[in-house]
Amino acid sequence: MRDRQPIIFWTGFAVILTLLIIAPLMLPAFWGRFVTEILIWGLLAMSSDLLIGYTGMVSFGHSAFFGLGMYGAAFALLATRPPNLWLALFAGLVAAAAIAAFVAYFSTRLRDIYFAITTLIFSQIFYIVIFTWTELTGGENGLTFSRPALAIPGLFSLRFTPRTLHWFVLAIVILSYLLLRRITHSPFGMVLQSIRENEARTRAIGYPIERYKILAVMLSGLFAGLAGVLYAFQNEFAAPNFVFFVLSGEVVIYNVIGGIGTLVGPVVGAAFFLLLREELSRFFTEYYLIPVGLMFIAMVIFMPQGLLGFARRWLNR
């Protein structure tokens, strides 16, 4: 049975991958875009899971990483004519990495609650800066730009259709998932999990905890920034409300609902939450957050392992 588990996992993986590939072909336009968005939020949730689920550090700062990836890409796309995809990717990741380094520095000096609150406050700082620095960031109105083409200068240039964009996003998200999976399975990932279980003991054994935490925050920030870049590509605008801390809160909700420490769980959590919001907002309009919030609280109390938490060990083989 032990030998068959990876086979079961990868079979399931292949099935889901196939479904995601044909999704834009089978679904009406609105839902096709919806699936693409779920993938992007899923990536953001995964990046957060690296911190929450594997290292045991709850961060409310992912909106900052996401937002800066988005704005970084936006600046790059506005800077060149024609807009360059690779430059945007690079700029977004660099911006996110810079912020991540800043946050990472503090992460090593603060324990749990203080860290969570501080990350929240940081994302608010960036929100205020972005909101008020109108000349640079467009302030409240944000920035609009055009989607870049998939191009290698001199070789070819492919404009994106909603379908091809979906596949592009899917490819990046899948690659990210595989990469994150590799990371969490590696010796590095094992140390992170050991920090989550018992930080004092891990330190006593001799691991330089600070370095591991910094790396974890940087990696988490990078993938979150990547999600921001993808979002910029898909929606062709960048706005400050994505940097508002409530977004971070929602990401944490995806994590908890889906099951922390599973990588896949948060993606499921994101899908679940977004679908729920879509459906409930037909009935409750803006008040969908009341039943969702109550559900979230109930899950924290009664089902803290989340939807996929029962499969956590299995998913981490």
Place this chain on the structure above:
Amino acid sequence: MTADSPLLKVEGIHTYYGKSHILHGVSLEVGHGEVVGLLGRNGVGKSTTLKAIAGLVHPSRGRVLFEREAIERLPPYRLARAGIGYVPEDRRIFRLLTVAENLRIGLNRHGVTASRKKELLDKAYGYFPVLSERRNQAGGTLSGGEQQMLAIARAMMLEPKIILLDEPTEGLMPRMVSQIREIIDVLYREGVAVLLVEQNVPLTLEASRRIYILEKGEVRHHAPAAELRADDAPIHRYMGV
């Protein structure tokens, strides 16, 4: 020991700490106003036994009967009010509260009149003059021995029927050890039962009426102190001293 039911009866309690099985069916008894000793090496479960009686640890099996009522599931504050005083191993007085405030906590009980409170306080200051001197000082500024006095005094403010003493002489100078001996005498004269956990064998032999010896979470020997004073072989055997 009176023929009818003892004040405290512990029946076959088992406790766990995570996956560790600490107490393997410990049973003992303390009669009204009796001084009983509990000896054993480090880590055999003596403190855990006291904690189980005080309600700070809930046994997974077995019963604790106090005045014939099962108390093992009750919260500690109910037990304190019912008459179980607990003096922990590291004293744990409230360091940021003054000596007087530490004492006053035990007096805030239902049915205690203001004059009775004053009476009890004066009695405490009488037995422990050093506390009277320091009554407005923060508990954390007291020396180790003074903190031990305070820990016992404030338990006495509960007007308990039994006081659980966890290694009261640990870390104290020999002069203070004899003071502890005197305090145990005072408690005895006041009719308060004492369950004394100690590693100091001579003190325990002198002060107690009966002694239990614990090893690896089980009671290995139980005898009147007089017997053990005459022949201390069991003590050597189970405590390796």
Place this chain on the structure above:
Amino acid sequence: MGFLDAIPWDLLLIQTINGVVTGMILALVASGLTLIFGIMDVVNFAHGEFLMLGAYIAVLTLVATHSFWIALIVAALGTALIGAIIYLTTLRPLLGRDPLTTILATFGLSLVLQNYALWQFGPVARKIPEPFSGSIQLFYLNYPLYRLMIAALSAAIIGGFWLFLKYGTWGIWIRATTQDRIMAQAMGIPVPWVLTGVFAIGSAMAGASGVLFGPLVGVDHAMGFDWILRAFIVVVVGGMGSLGGSVLAAIFISLLEAYASLWVSPAQAGIVSFVVLIMTLLFRPTGLFVATPK
């Protein structure tokens, strides 16, 4: 001498008073938060929503009684009750667990409460009228008396509570429980009820500040959010669990912000508090206003 003339003394004085007024309300909000954290290690994300609930309860009470003072008392008691119920149902089950679960649960709670208020009261802000008008002359400005009263009342509430902690019977219970929850029980203190009580008191303080602050701004579902961030910063800068530290930190930060808003916009002045937080975390993480670093 010319340099001294250039300093806008009148503006500075007005901003000083404004800073102290805002600081006292912030201190009241932060006191509740730091009290709750000090005694049970719970970070209440929904604390700002208790402020909001207090303000709305006052709005409703005012419709019935038209008395600001009755509304204040009803709001404080009402928030205390709601706080106790929420604590017993949602937070007590989480006490033994990972402290981050309480952050998550209270975060969810703040979402629910905010949206509930939005649902029930709508997006339009309500007004709580000031209990009395009148102002005193400050240079060329009429400074509203009501603002001064808020500061005085907040100080009175905090001061009264401090006295209660020091000399009251239950005050000693609270202090003992904060220091050593287990030995408090062993001394007969009914710790579960003390915890509930403290949570209720902290919530009531937030509710009261909502009512006091209500006349200055509108009462709407999102009014808590602004306060909660600043309150957190105050609690960290003042030293988590320290009542005196919170008061000093609240006034300190509010004064700095008030002065800063002479030169930059109020939104940007908000960054001041964040900068203070960062400085504190870098150099004295246990709190700027705590006596010795632990």
